[in-house]
Amino acid sequence: MMLPANYYVTLAAALFAIGIYGLMTQRNALRLLISVELVLNAANINFVAFANMHGDPAGLAFTLFVIALAAAEAAVGLGIFLHLYRHMRTVDVDKATALRW
Amino acid sequence: MNLPTHIMGMNVRKLGAIGGAFVVFMVLALAVAQTEPWQSSGPTGNGTQSDRANDLDGLVTALFDDHVIALEVLGIVLTAAMIGALVIARPLGVPDDSTHYEAADTDAPESDQTRAAAVAAPILASPHDEEEE
Numbered sequence: 001m002m003l004p005a006n007y008y009v010t011l012a013a014a015l016f017a018i019g020i021y022g023l024m025t026q027r028n029a030l031r032l033l034i035s036v037e038l039v040l041n042a043a044n045i046n047f048v049a050f051a052n053m054h055g056d057p058a059g060l061a062f063t064l065f066v067i068a069l070a071a072a073e074a075a076v077g078l079g080i081f082l083h084l085y086r087h088m089r090t091v092d093v094d095k096a097t098a099l100r101w
Numbered sequence: 102m103n104l105p106t107h108i109m110g111m112n113v114r115k116l117g118a119i120g121g122a123f124v125v126f127m128v129l130a131l132a133v134a135q136t137e138p139w140q141s142s143g144p145t146g147n148g149t150q151s152d153r154a155n156d157l158d159g160l161v162t163a164l165f166d167d168h169v170i171a172l173e174v175l176g177i178v179l180t181a182a183m184i185g186a187l188v189i190a191r192p193l194g195v196p197d198d199s200t201h202y203e204a205a206d207t208d209a210p211e212s213d214q215t216r217a218a219a220v221a222a223p224i225l226a227s228p229h230d231e232e233e234e
């Protein structure tokens with residue numbers, strides 16, 4: 001028997017909050033990427049939980065879409081941070097101030 | 102105005118982040134706690150709701166029939182992202198073809214490329230070079 005979806009939504013909320021904390025506090029670019037992945041996976045848990053609750057596989061399809069988009073975003077982000085490291089010898093995002101006005 | 106950087110020995114930024122994350126979690130958790138338990142309506146004629154959601158045929162229909170345009174756009178976006186990541190992350194200082202393919206053997210017979218380069222050199226010479234001479 002499936003647990004009530006409230007538990008899954010609470011778990012997703014906790015993951016989302018942890019991801020938000022990571023995005024606000026971390027200066028390391030790789031840790032920022034991991035925090036973004038946490039936020040996206042929190043949304044994935046919601047999609048899967050409500051898809052199972054309503055019996056609609058469209059939620060699972062959207063989960064696959066989000067996973068693929070997260071992979072693309074991680075690839076581009078890693079490429080950017082690799083380029084940043086080659087130029088500045090650091091992955092501290094606070095040091096990348098060339099575009100700051 | 103100078104804002105304090107540390108409060109009670111902790112960084113203000115981290116304290117704010119902890120507070121913000123806690124507020125976000127409490128708002129979501131209270132919203133969930135105020136509702137009735139979200140339980141599926143039980144078995145239907147075609148099995149439980151969970152069985153219908155986990156049906157592979159249903160998932161394939163949703164991907165390739167209902168949301169096929171989104172799937173194709175996603176594929177294009179993924180391809181563009183991969184190409185962009187490859188371009189961004191390529192190594193620096195990649196030599197151009199003229200230095201990468203230098204001939205190492207000086208006794209080798211003159212190749213067609215060197216003959217063509219010798220013929221083209223005066224043609225490609227700029228007018229400024231001729232005036233200076």
